Amino acid sequence: MSTIPSTIPESTGKLASARAFLCSTQHLTDWQQIASHLSFVDLQCMGGGMMAAAEWCRQNTSPDLLIVDVSDCDDILSKVDTLADVCEPHTKVVVVGRDADINLFRRLIGMGVSDYLHFPLDQNTVADALANVIGSTQGRERLGKTLAVVGCGGGVGTTSVVANLCWHLAYAEQVKTAACDYDIYTGDLDLLLGSEANSQFRLLLGDAGRLDDLLLDRALVDIDDRLALLKAVGPNNTEQDITIDPAALPMVNHLLQKRHNYVVWDLPPRAVFNAGGQQLLLGADTLVLVLSNTLTSVRQLHYCLQLAQQRPGMRVFTVLNHVQNDKFAHLKQAQIEQAINRPIDILLHHEPQRMIRAHESGKPMVADSVPDDWQEAMQRLLGKTVEKPSWLRQMSERLSSRR
Template sequence: MSLIDNLAHPTRSVPNHADFVAFLADADSTDAVERFALSRMMPHTHIRQGSIADATEFMSRLERPPRQLVVDISTSAMALSELAALAEVCAPSISVVVIGERNDVGLFRELLRMGVDEYISKPLTVDLLTRLLGGPGAAMQPVHQVRTGKLVACVGARGGVGASTVAANVAWYLSHSIERRVALIDLDPFGGPMTILLGTQCNNGLTDVLKNVRRLDPQYLERTMVGVGGKLFVLSAQNALDSAEILDTEALRELVGELKRHFHYVIVDMAGRAGATNIAMLEEAQVVALVTEPSVYAARETARLMRTAETRDAHAPVMLIVNQPRQPGKGELALHDFEEAVGRRASHVLPYDHDAASRAENLGPPVVAERSALATALKRVGDDLAGRRLDDKPKKTFSFRDHPLLRHLLEWRA
């Protein structure tokens, strides 16, 4: 479609991305917004007559979020509830404008608390829209930004417990099944497993972004990040093994802050459990996903990490994920003994499933894309992060005998 044709008939195309999206409840309002878009020479638009539910469905299918979204609540029986559902599929960076019939200050304040930037009462005119949304050439930026994405720091209590597997599969599930925009950062500067787990190539984008953090913008990030489907984007590095390159902690903080403006979730796969970079991510995180296993050493390190995470100023919750990465043996701790040792119950338990894990790593796709006990457990972790209700709790499958060294661990905790 030509630029002129698109400007003259903005509702014809059904794009996979648009800069300006509007759903209006009546023909007169739709016509007014179309004329407004035409007056501003906005070629990348999608304007149509429809409900909030239509807008929610459309936004869930867009590969790239628009800069501005206009929705009409005039015919909605439960406007706030429907707007809350719409917010779930909207990236935090989107400027949302609500159209209604009532000039209600109380409603406007409630909408502001939800992250809406402007409320406009009908009837709509081109002059009114130009005055409130900006004249020709004006940048469509949010007046304020209440909503930001959620930073999830995924850390392992020790090497080999499956923290990277959890990070990769949860990121894939949130983006492909729940249709949220997800940024996944592999913090291993020498090449972590993320590209293998997701079947992608490393373009050393993390190194480039951290060196240019001062000029971050959506277009630059989109060019640098490696896409896995339409809504999952990966940042990783693969420096030479003899390289002296280290990650700039302050630049990483700025990067995470910028990514939270454009993604629902920013999941960081931490390359270790200590050091300035890892502690910075624990401090910035809204959720700490602590992956561990039922062993004496892992229990000791889990307790140390929990103390570190829980003494942060942010007071973000710690999601304790107990994984069984190896065939259960007679010397393993029972789950209830492990929980007693670390001082809290597990949030999720991942069962031993060597076939599913090895098949996913070597052949793909990720575990959660197929059916297995491990896939079901990983989906529960994703649902928990997304705030979905879990109908029933995972079964505790551990039945190992008590470990003879457990008493020493309990004495150490005391």
């Protein structure tokens, strides 16, 4: 008979919170029976499987332990990856399914899942597995995803893309998001998000040896429960130039990943030419390259694309942002695509009036909740497909939003 611990590790001092989402009535009944015999965890069992788990995590603070039944899922790895987007990084995840497949187990563990159990299950097997997961300090950390948004030249609208993306993640996707501005001297991400920065981020960048969660807490500015800002107030004169420790930026990002589903960085053009910026860029899950229709911007894009080749498998998006009217464009889209030998992934049209309103209100354009280029762009950057409404509906919604 297995020995079931009566409490979780002493350091927590309380029962671990746990939620289980099961696919069938029979599985739900079985797990409710199992839960009634577990004295070391507060386990609540619910129906709905993977979809219900993802929706619950969107609306609630994630528990210490999340158990998800994937018996009815066709593409398990994809579904688990989607769940990771809305489940807070501190939560340990146990996946339960029908397949006794060692390769599936290994791939799930590689994604940060704490354990994989397969049916049929009994009381002792579940108790041993959950006790081990709750008390375990070994294994790979489950971290949030990093998106690096790089400006290919000045004034191409990088910060606008970052602000809209962070707003979409926090309020449309309802996931914990960190918006980070690495443009220390002149960045204005705080203005676009209607917030204020402080000087603590400068201290974090100065010495990697001082980095810890307490210093990070002091540097982060909470816009609300799901959106935090990391932005430094630049020095007032040249005598206060900031000395940056190259090892600090990746370490800051790692600390952020441990507590946020998404970490989005606004990287100015010069960041790709220093060690810290390059490490962050090459360590990102997704790289977003924002350019304008100028030869200077295309040249910078070429360099960034070559740099990205050092990280095979990283998702790379090119975003052509028309920061001026199309008829004044130096280069046409077709010319740019021919120059870089690949298609432009996302096209953003020139909308100066909406941009001005966004700057004045401190709310990005996607806050309008009007389906448009920007809404679609944010979805695509997250790897999601979007069904575009008819042109008649789009026109009607645009006219309504301008009244």
